[in-house]
Amino acid sequence: PTVFVITPTYARFVQKAELTRLSQTFLHVPQLHWVLVEDSPHKTPLVGDLLAQSGLTFTHLHTPTPKERKLQDGDPSWLKPRGAEQRNEGLRWLREDRRAQQGADAQQGVVYFADDDNTYSLQLFEEMRSTQRVSVWPVGLVGGMRYERPVVEGGKVVRFHTGWRPSRPFPLDMAGFAVSLKAVLANRDACFDGNAPMGFLESSFLQGVVTMEELEPKADNCSKVLVWHTRTEKPKMKREDTLQAQGLGSDTAVEV
Ligand code: UGA
Ligand code: MN
Secondary structure, eight states: OOEEEEEEEOOSTTHHHHHHHHHHHHTTSTTEEEEEEESSSSOOHHHHHHHHTTOSEEEEEEOOOOGGGSOOTTSOTTSSOSSHHHHHHHHHHHHHHHHHSOSGGGGOOEEEEOOTTSEEOHHHHHHHTTOSSEEEOOEESOTTSSEEEEEEETTEEEEEEOSSOTTSSSOOOGGGEEEEHHHHHHSTTOOOOTTOOTTOHHHHHHTTTOOGGGOEEOHHHHTSOOEEOOOOOOOOOHHHHHHHHTTOOOOTTSOO
16 A cells, blocks of 8 residues: 655755655655645745655645744744644645545555654554554654653553653654554544644544554554654854855855
8 A cells, every 4th residue: 555644844944954864765665655745835946846856756735834823933842733734734635636536446545644854764664554544653752752652462552651641642743653544534524733732733633533442553562663753953054144244155046
Protein backbone atom coordinates (compact mmCIF):
# COMPACT_ATOMS: atom_id res chain seq x y z
CA PRO A 1 0.00 0.00 0.00
CA THR A 2 1.03 3.57 -0.65
CA VAL A 3 2.14 5.69 2.29
CA PHE A 4 0.61 9.16 2.04
CA VAL A 5 2.77 11.54 4.04
CA ILE A 6 1.16 14.84 4.99
CA THR A 7 3.67 17.55 5.91
CA PRO A 8 2.89 21.12 7.00
CA THR A 9 5.66 23.58 6.20
CA TYR A 10 6.23 27.32 6.54
CA ALA A 11 8.71 29.86 5.23
CA ARG A 12 11.77 30.53 7.42
CA PHE A 13 15.54 30.49 6.96
CA VAL A 14 15.88 26.72 7.40
CA GLN A 15 12.87 25.70 5.30
CA LYS A 16 14.79 24.62 2.19
CA ALA A 17 17.35 22.74 4.26
CA GLU A 18 14.60 20.88 6.16
CA LEU A 19 12.68 20.01 2.99
CA THR A 20 15.87 18.89 1.23
CA ARG A 21 16.73 16.51 4.04
CA LEU A 22 13.17 15.23 4.28
CA SER A 23 12.71 14.73 0.54
CA GLN A 24 15.98 12.82 0.32
CA THR A 25 14.84 10.51 3.13
CA PHE A 26 11.55 9.94 1.30
CA LEU A 27 13.42 9.05 -1.93
CA HIS A 28 14.53 5.87 -0.16
CA VAL A 29 10.95 4.85 0.65
CA PRO A 30 9.05 2.80 -1.94
CA GLN A 31 5.47 3.82 -2.81
CA LEU A 32 5.45 7.10 -0.96
CA HIS A 33 3.19 10.00 -1.97
CA TRP A 34 4.20 13.29 -0.36
CA VAL A 35 1.41 15.76 0.37
CA LEU A 36 3.26 18.96 1.22
CA VAL A 37 1.05 21.75 2.55
CA GLU A 38 2.43 25.26 2.79
CA ASP A 39 1.29 27.53 5.59
CA SER A 40 0.94 30.40 3.16
CA PRO A 41 -1.74 32.32 1.22
CA HIS A 42 -0.14 31.04 -2.02
CA LYS A 43 2.22 28.33 -3.22
CA THR A 44 5.81 29.58 -3.21
CA PRO A 45 8.33 28.97 -6.00
CA LEU A 46 10.92 27.75 -3.49
CA VAL A 47 8.71 24.85 -2.46
CA GLY A 48 7.30 24.29 -5.96
CA ASP A 49 10.75 24.04 -7.54
CA LEU A 50 12.04 21.78 -4.78
CA LEU A 51 9.13 19.38 -5.28
CA ALA A 52 9.44 19.44 -9.08
CA GLN A 53 13.12 18.51 -8.84
CA SER A 54 12.71 16.05 -5.98
CA GLY A 55 11.99 12.92 -7.99
CA LEU A 56 9.12 12.13 -5.61
CA THR A 57 5.42 11.56 -6.25
CA PHE A 58 3.84 14.58 -4.64
CA THR A 59 0.88 16.90 -4.25
CA HIS A 60 1.57 20.56 -3.52
CA LEU A 61 -1.09 22.35 -1.46
CA HIS A 62 -1.30 25.51 0.59
CA THR A 63 -3.53 27.14 3.18
CA PRO A 64 -2.65 29.98 5.54
CA THR A 65 -3.13 29.66 9.28
CA PRO A 66 -5.68 32.36 10.24
CA LYS A 67 -3.92 35.31 11.84
CA GLU A 68 -5.53 34.88 15.26
CA ARG A 69 -4.29 31.29 15.40
CA LYS A 70 -0.77 31.95 14.16
CA LEU A 71 2.18 32.25 16.55
CA GLN A 72 3.49 35.79 16.70
CA ASP A 73 7.16 36.70 17.01
CA GLY A 74 8.12 36.33 20.65
CA ASP A 75 5.28 33.94 21.52
CA PRO A 76 6.50 30.74 23.20
CA SER A 77 6.26 27.93 20.61
CA TRP A 78 3.78 25.91 22.67
CA LEU A 79 1.16 28.69 22.90
CA LYS A 80 -0.84 27.62 19.83
CA PRO A 81 -0.96 24.39 17.83
CA ARG A 82 1.10 24.47 14.65
CA GLY A 83 0.26 22.90 11.29
CA ALA A 84 -3.36 22.03 12.17
CA GLU A 85 -5.01 23.78 9.21
CA GLN A 86 -2.36 22.41 6.86
CA ARG A 87 -2.87 18.80 7.97
CA ASN A 88 -6.63 19.31 7.58
CA GLU A 89 -6.09 20.63 4.06
CA GLY A 90 -4.05 17.51 3.29
CA LEU A 91 -6.88 15.34 4.64
CA ARG A 92 -9.44 17.27 2.61
CA TRP A 93 -7.44 16.69 -0.58
CA LEU A 94 -6.88 13.03 0.21
CA ARG A 95 -10.56 12.31 0.88
CA GLU A 96 -11.63 14.10 -2.30
CA ASP A 97 -8.92 12.59 -4.48
CA ARG A 98 -9.54 9.04 -3.27
CA ARG A 99 -13.30 9.37 -3.85
CA ALA A 100 -12.56 10.31 -7.44
CA GLN A 101 -10.40 7.20 -7.96
CA GLN A 102 -12.19 4.01 -8.99
CA GLY A 103 -11.56 0.53 -7.69
CA ALA A 104 -10.76 -1.13 -4.37
CA ASP A 105 -7.11 -0.10 -4.64
CA ALA A 106 -8.06 3.54 -4.10
CA GLN A 107 -8.86 2.71 -0.45
CA GLN A 108 -5.56 0.95 0.19
CA GLY A 109 -2.97 3.05 1.90
CA VAL A 110 -1.59 4.53 5.08
CA VAL A 111 -1.56 8.16 6.18
CA TYR A 112 1.29 9.59 8.24
CA PHE A 113 1.71 13.16 9.50
CA ALA A 114 5.40 13.96 9.17
CA ASP A 115 6.59 17.37 10.37
CA ASP A 116 9.36 18.89 8.27
CA ASP A 117 11.96 19.03 11.06
CA ASN A 118 11.88 15.52 12.57
CA THR A 119 14.27 12.66 11.78
CA TYR A 120 12.78 9.51 10.27
CA SER A 121 14.28 6.04 10.02
CA LEU A 122 13.48 4.21 6.80
CA GLN A 123 12.34 1.25 8.88
CA LEU A 124 9.51 3.34 10.30
CA PHE A 125 7.77 3.39 6.92
CA GLU A 126 7.92 -0.40 6.65
CA GLU A 127 6.47 -0.71 10.15
CA MET A 128 3.49 1.53 9.36
CA ARG A 129 2.63 -0.12 6.05
CA SER A 130 0.62 -2.90 7.73
CA THR A 131 -1.61 -0.48 9.68
CA GLN A 132 -5.20 -1.74 9.91
CA ARG A 133 -6.69 1.27 11.69
CA VAL A 134 -4.15 3.19 13.78
CA SER A 135 -0.64 2.03 14.59
CA VAL A 136 1.63 3.55 17.24
CA TRP A 137 5.30 3.51 18.26
CA PRO A 138 7.83 5.40 20.40
CA VAL A 139 9.13 8.88 19.57
CA GLY A 140 12.62 9.87 20.66
CA LEU A 141 13.69 13.19 22.21
CA VAL A 142 10.22 14.51 22.88
CA GLY A 143 8.21 15.85 25.81
CA GLY A 144 11.37 16.66 27.75
CA MET A 145 12.28 12.97 27.83
CA ARG A 146 14.64 10.52 26.12
CA TYR A 147 11.54 9.06 24.52
CA GLU A 148 7.80 8.75 24.96
CA ARG A 149 6.04 5.53 24.09
CA PRO A 150 2.92 3.45 24.37
CA VAL A 151 3.34 0.72 26.99
CA VAL A 152 2.44 -2.70 25.58
CA GLU A 153 1.25 -5.69 27.62
CA GLY A 154 0.08 -8.88 25.96
CA GLY A 155 0.31 -7.24 22.55
CA LYS A 156 -2.03 -4.37 23.57
CA VAL A 157 -1.40 -0.74 24.47
CA VAL A 158 -2.35 -0.42 28.13
CA ARG A 159 -1.01 3.06 28.92
CA PHE A 160 1.57 5.61 27.82
CA HIS A 161 5.04 6.40 29.08
CA THR A 162 5.02 10.20 29.14
CA GLY A 163 6.03 12.81 31.67
CA TRP A 164 3.14 15.14 31.10
CA ARG A 165 -0.64 14.73 31.52
CA PRO A 166 -0.85 11.00 30.85
CA SER A 167 -4.62 11.42 31.27
CA ARG A 168 -4.87 13.01 27.82
CA PRO A 169 -7.04 10.79 25.56
CA PHE A 170 -4.00 10.01 23.37
CA PRO A 171 -0.84 11.32 25.03
CA LEU A 172 1.47 10.84 22.04
CA ASP A 173 3.31 13.05 19.58
CA MET A 174 2.20 13.58 15.98
CA ALA A 175 5.20 11.53 14.84
CA GLY A 176 4.09 8.53 16.89
CA PHE A 177 1.15 7.18 14.90
CA ALA A 178 -0.17 6.36 11.42
CA VAL A 179 -3.74 5.85 10.23
CA SER A 180 -5.02 3.58 7.50
CA LEU A 181 -6.47 5.38 4.50
CA LYS A 182 -9.61 3.32 5.03
CA ALA A 183 -10.07 4.77 8.52
CA VAL A 184 -9.44 8.29 7.21
CA LEU A 185 -12.09 7.81 4.53
CA ALA A 186 -14.58 6.09 6.86
CA ASN A 187 -14.31 8.83 9.51
CA ARG A 188 -14.97 11.77 7.21
CA ASP A 189 -15.15 14.37 9.97
CA ALA A 190 -11.97 13.45 11.80
CA CYS A 191 -9.64 16.44 11.74
CA PHE A 192 -7.22 18.50 13.83
CA ASP A 193 -8.64 21.15 16.14
CA GLY A 194 -6.61 24.31 15.61
CA ASN A 195 -7.97 25.60 18.92
CA ALA A 196 -6.96 22.51 20.89
CA PRO A 197 -5.16 23.30 24.15
CA MET A 198 -1.46 22.49 24.32
CA GLY A 199 -0.84 18.77 23.92
CA PHE A 200 -4.35 17.91 22.77
CA LEU A 201 -3.89 18.34 19.00
CA GLU A 202 -3.14 14.67 18.36
CA SER A 203 -6.06 13.62 20.58
CA SER A 204 -8.47 15.91 18.72
CA PHE A 205 -7.87 13.87 15.56
CA LEU A 206 -7.45 10.39 17.00
CA GLN A 207 -10.62 10.55 19.13
CA GLY A 208 -12.61 10.62 15.93
CA VAL A 209 -10.87 7.56 14.50
CA VAL A 210 -9.90 5.00 17.12
CA THR A 211 -10.11 3.80 20.72
CA MET A 212 -7.13 3.07 22.93
CA GLU A 213 -7.92 -0.69 22.88
CA GLU A 214 -7.70 -0.76 19.09
CA LEU A 215 -4.21 0.77 18.82
CA GLU A 216 -1.74 -1.46 16.97
CA PRO A 217 1.76 -1.39 18.52
CA LYS A 218 4.65 -1.42 16.03
CA ALA A 219 8.44 -1.23 16.31
CA ASP A 220 8.82 -4.46 18.24
CA ASN A 221 5.99 -3.86 20.72
CA CYS A 222 7.06 -0.22 20.98
CA SER A 223 10.54 -1.11 22.20
CA LYS A 224 12.43 0.64 19.35
CA VAL A 225 12.83 4.34 18.56
CA LEU A 226 12.56 4.88 14.79
CA VAL A 227 11.64 8.58 14.75
CA TRP A 228 13.12 11.53 16.62
CA HIS A 229 11.45 14.81 17.44
CA THR A 230 14.48 16.85 16.46
CA ARG A 231 14.23 20.64 16.29
CA THR A 232 16.52 22.80 14.23
CA GLU A 233 18.25 25.76 15.79
CA LYS A 234 17.18 29.12 14.42
CA PRO A 235 20.17 30.55 12.52
CA LYS A 236 21.61 33.83 13.74
CA MET A 237 21.61 36.67 11.23
CA LYS A 238 23.58 39.20 13.22
CA ARG A 239 26.38 39.69 10.69
CA GLU A 240 23.97 39.59 7.79
CA ASP A 241 22.00 42.41 9.37
CA THR A 242 25.16 44.42 10.00
CA LEU A 243 26.38 43.99 6.42
CA GLN A 244 22.95 44.75 5.01
CA ALA A 245 22.90 48.04 6.88
CA GLN A 246 26.13 48.87 5.00
CA GLY A 247 24.67 47.81 1.68
CA LEU A 248 26.89 44.70 1.70
CA GLY A 249 24.30 42.03 2.49
CA SER A 250 24.22 38.61 0.77
CA ASP A 251 22.79 38.55 -2.77
CA THR A 252 19.01 38.12 -2.34
CA ALA A 253 18.89 36.39 -5.74
CA VAL A 254 20.66 33.40 -4.21
CA GLU A 255 18.08 30.96 -2.85
CA VAL A 256 19.03 29.48 0.50
C1 UGA B 1 5.13 19.49 18.37
C2 UGA B 1 4.60 18.29 17.58
O1 UGA B 1 5.69 17.46 17.19
C3 UGA B 1 3.88 18.80 16.32
O2 UGA B 1 3.45 17.73 15.53
C4 UGA B 1 2.70 19.64 16.78
O3 UGA B 1 2.03 20.19 15.64
C5 UGA B 1 3.21 20.77 17.64
O4 UGA B 1 4.03 20.32 18.73
C6 UGA B 1 2.00 21.51 18.20
O5 UGA B 1 1.72 21.40 19.38
O6 UGA B 1 1.29 22.13 17.38
P1 UGA B 1 7.05 21.27 17.38
O7 UGA B 1 8.38 20.76 17.01
O8 UGA B 1 6.95 22.13 18.59
O9 UGA B 1 6.05 20.05 17.46
O10 UGA B 1 6.34 22.05 16.14
P2 UGA B 1 6.96 22.52 14.76
O11 UGA B 1 7.88 21.48 14.22
O12 UGA B 1 7.47 23.90 14.91
O13 UGA B 1 5.65 22.56 13.82
C7 UGA B 1 4.98 21.40 13.41
C8 UGA B 1 4.77 21.44 11.89
O14 UGA B 1 3.97 22.56 11.54
C9 UGA B 1 6.08 21.55 11.11
O15 UGA B 1 6.01 20.70 9.97
C10 UGA B 1 6.12 23.01 10.72
O16 UGA B 1 6.78 23.24 9.48
C11 UGA B 1 4.65 23.37 10.61
N1 UGA B 1 4.36 24.79 10.93
C12 UGA B 1 4.91 25.39 12.03
C13 UGA B 1 3.53 25.51 10.11
O17 UGA B 1 3.02 25.00 9.10
N2 UGA B 1 3.27 26.84 10.41
C14 UGA B 1 3.82 27.46 11.49
O18 UGA B 1 3.55 28.68 11.71
C15 UGA B 1 4.66 26.70 12.32
MN1 MN C 1 9.04 20.05 15.18
